[in-house]
Amino acid sequence: MPWDPRYALGVAEMDATHQAFVDLADALLAADDAAFPALFAELREHTREHFENEGKLMKACRFPAIGEHNGEHLRVLGELAHFASGVSAGRLVAARQYAQNLPAWFATHLATMDAALAGCLKRAASLSGQP
Numbered sequence: 001m002p003w004d005p006r007y008a009l010g011v012a013e014m015d016a017t018h019q020a021f022v023d024l025a026d027a028l029l030a031a032d033d034a035a036f037p038a039l040f041a042e043l044r045e046h047t048r049e050h051f052e053n054e055g056k057l058m059k060a061c062r063f064p065a066i067g068e069h070n071g072e073h074l075r076v077l078g079e080l081a082h083f084a085s086g087v088s089a090g091r092l093v094a095a096r097q098y099a100q101n102l103p104a105w106f107a108t109h110l111a112t113m114d115a116a117l118a119g120c121l122k123r124a125a126s127l128s129g130q131p
Contacts, residue, residue: 001022001025001026001029001102001103001106002022002026003019007019007022007110009110009114009115009118010118010122011118011121011122013053013057014054014057014114014117014118014121017054018106018110018114020046020050021043021046021047021050021106022106024042024043025043025099025102025103025106027039028040028043028099028102029099029100029102033092036087036092036095036096037087037088037092040083040084040087040095040099041087043080044080044081044084047076047080048077051073054069054073054114054117055070055073057117057121058117058120060121060124061117061120061123061124062124063116063117063120064120065113065116068113069113069116069117072109072113076105079098083095083098
């Protein structure tokens with residue numbers, strides 16, 4: 001799941017965070033059993049911060065679908081927490097299977113919810129005269 005410039009939404013803050021997510025997910029997919037637990041924990045923490053920041057961006061532009069978007073974030077954070085408990089107990093198989101699904105989830109989430117948020121942020125910036 002290497003970073004693809006087509007993932008860019010034109011909001012620098014979101015694009016940088018998304019590129020970091022893709023890089024972490026890519027590393028997780030390639031990780032051996034020794035490196036997997038630390039990378040999973042790093043991805044989980046990055047995702048928590050990523051979603052927290054997107055929540056602030058949604059509030060800043062009065063994003064109309066904030067409830068749905070936050071709900072999706074909560075669902076993913078819950079899944080990460082669930083699999084993290086298995087990883088911490090040395091059970092990696094289920095978390096590895098979950099990680100295999102991250103690229104498809106990311107592509108869909110990016111093209112739908114995050115693209116809509118980026119559009120909201122761009123409209124808000126243009127109305128306020130910001131670049």
